[in-house]
Amino acid sequence: MAFNEMRQFCEALERTGDLVRIKKEVDWELEAAAISRRSLETIGPATLFEKIKDYPPGYRILGGVQATYRRVAVSLGMPPDSPIPAIYREYEEREQTPVKPVIVKTGPCKENIMVGKDVDLFSFPAPLIHDGDGGRYMGTWDVVINQDPDSGWTNWGMYRFMIYNRDSLTGDPSFASQLGFIFKEKFIPKKKSMPVAIVIGADPLCHMVATAGYGIGVDEVDYAGALRKEPVELVKAETSNLLVPARAEIVVEGEILPDVIAAEGPFGEYPGYRTGKSRTGLVCKVKAVTYRSNPILTMISLGVPLDDSSVAAALTASISLKRRLKRPGIPVTNVYAPAEGVTHLVVVGVKSGGRNVAKQIADIITARRAAMNKIVVVDEDVDVFNMMQVIHALSVKCHPLRGIILDEVPAGKANELTPCYSLEERTHKTGGLAIFDATWPPEWPKETLPIKSSFSDIYPAEIKEKVLRNWKEYGLK
Ligand SMILES: Cc1cc2nc3c(=O)[nH]c(=O)nc-3n(C[C@H](O)[C@H](O)[C@H](O)COP(=O)(O)O)c2cc1C
Structure with missing residues (x-):
């Protein structure tokens, strides 16, 4: 059975010993991310921070939710100690059968709605993740949705977004990404703003799929359905025709502006180093935020491996490369x-x-x-x-x-x-x-060719058979 929501997945991780709820108050400014980072580096559990300084009770930050293969296995409904090759096999097998999403009228992501002048991104506990970061990052472990206006192809990708001011984010989707491609080809030439939805805290496999590189024209949501073996429930956004996961924790609806750029970063990047200074990023003007009561803001305290980025991106990159090499x-x-x-x-x-x-x-x-x-x-x-x-x-x-x-x-x-x-x-x-x-x-x-000096290569078949047959009798396991 697939997890329908991030909070349900958290409960499952708690049961397998892979998540700890932190009840002591922590600061959104560096402390939460530093705790998560240390937990990542010691192969510790995912951390669900339940009391955040300056924020109402119930507002939470979740770090490292898919940062180990154990957690990835649980997200796929497999035993937590599944070996890595088995996880890869399962993932690849499920991908063979895409499952279309279903559209629902409403969902928990609409429990609270902030629109227009009421939008205040600082009302969410977006963390300052690393000392020296250019700002507080709202989107790290996110799913960003945009659409090709001509074909209706809907792209899901994972791209980071930093709070720029009360109602704007700056982001770093490269022009080589599919979001960047659609924006460059279909919106910039017409000087039009591009609707986007930045989804935080969807079910875990939606995030996984957002890290994957599928071809142009492929709706990634069908592959989230494939991994889930069940359709993803989508609901219409408030301010655009984009469809968003109905049970997501937070959905930031906005438009990427065709004629404005603004400072983004620096950020402690996924290869494990801060390689750059602040640069110019795309600007997303936020038109609405819809969110569940007691929202969970997912965060990657990115850095040296292992973390959610290194684990998930390695898995999805390997499988997509295999497909491209076979073609x-x-x-x-x-x-x-x-x-x-x-x-x-x-x-x-x-x-x-x-x-x-x-x-x-x-x-x-x-x-x-x-x-x-x-x-x-x-x-x-x-x-x-x-x-x-x-x-x-x-x-x-x-x-x-x-x-x-x-x-x-x-x-x-x-x-x-x-x-x-x-x-x-x-x-x-x-x-x-x-x-x-x-x-x-x-x-x-x-x-x-040199002969490999291994059990399977250098012994005659009858000796190997005998050894295998008698293995336990030798007193070996
Ligand atoms: C944690 C994380 C953060 C990422 N941030 C960005 C980003 O800011 N910009 C970008 O172009 N790609 C980023 N990527 C890589 C894309 O998610 C990846 O290339 C994915 O395939 C994008 O989907 P697309 O092929 O639909 O563009 C990130 C990946 C991960 C795992």
Whole structure:
């Protein structure tokens, strides 16, 4: 059974020991985020702050809600100790069957409505997350919704938004994102404002899907339905025709202005470093906020891994990359971006490899904006999820001269937040890519390939069968 709401998910996490309610008063200014950050770094529980300084009783901040694979497993209705490959398999399998949303007349997100002049974003306990941030962030673990006015295609993405003043936010959706693409193509040329909804505290799988990169024209809500195995309930926004999750905690309705930009950030970014100064962001003029009584404001205290961003984005990026590699016929077996690599490092398993295949993989990655810049390609006998095997293959099968391919990322496609890029590279979104080809060159005759000295490779079948048959009799588990 899918969770319909964030608060129901919190209760489930509490039952599995993955969430702690913090009753002691905490400050929205750094304290809540610092507690959450420390809990993330010690692989502690999600933190639900129930008493926030300066705010009415019942107003809550929730940190780290999907920051571990245990919590991701629970969100999918799986046992919390499910192994990572099982979570990936389940996710991929569910994605095969998109489920359309249902539209309902009203929902809990309409319990309170603030419109026009009454809008005051400071009436929500948006946290100041890091010392030195440009402002208080209302949207970190959010779902941002916008629509192509011509086709009706509705995009869901996760993009950050900072409070600029009482009724405006500034945000950082890049022009390479789907929100940015629709805005640039369909609204800026006509000098029109673009309606958006910034949804905070929907059910957990809606947030997960917002981190994923589906193709142009794909309604992500159908994939939230796929993961939930049930439709998402949507309700019409108050000030636009956008449809928003009916049971969300807070929905900020606004318009992104075509002719104004304003300061956004700096922010402690997801690669684990603050890489930039304040920059100009898109401006969202808020027209209404609808919210549940006793609202929960979801927050990621972003930083060094693991956190919600590194875990969820690694999962959704791996699965979407696998799909994109399969399309042109790359013989891919599996893809795993370890969360510790904050989507900069990815391991790709292939049936047959070699330099050409490695280069093709790199070209597909850089065809879109990409943070991934260290790609390890391994043969199919290596389990991409098993770092013991991956590091072994990298160490002994990747030739230091022929096996490492260095390339430039096309201008505009590199990640502007990658700490190892120079200021100039980050400004122009240029960068580099290193491919570590740890596969056997296809031109090497089979009979010359070194024999792997492992149980499955170096013993005759009858010995392996005997050993496996008698395993328990040897006194082994
Ligand atoms: C926590 C978090 C914050 C993000 N913030 C932004 C952002 O501010 N701007 C942006 O362009 N992408 C951001 N991303 C990446 C997008 O969510 C991701 O690329 C997603 O696929 C966007 O959806 P789209 O493909 O529909 O644009 C963020 C991802 C995560 C996990």
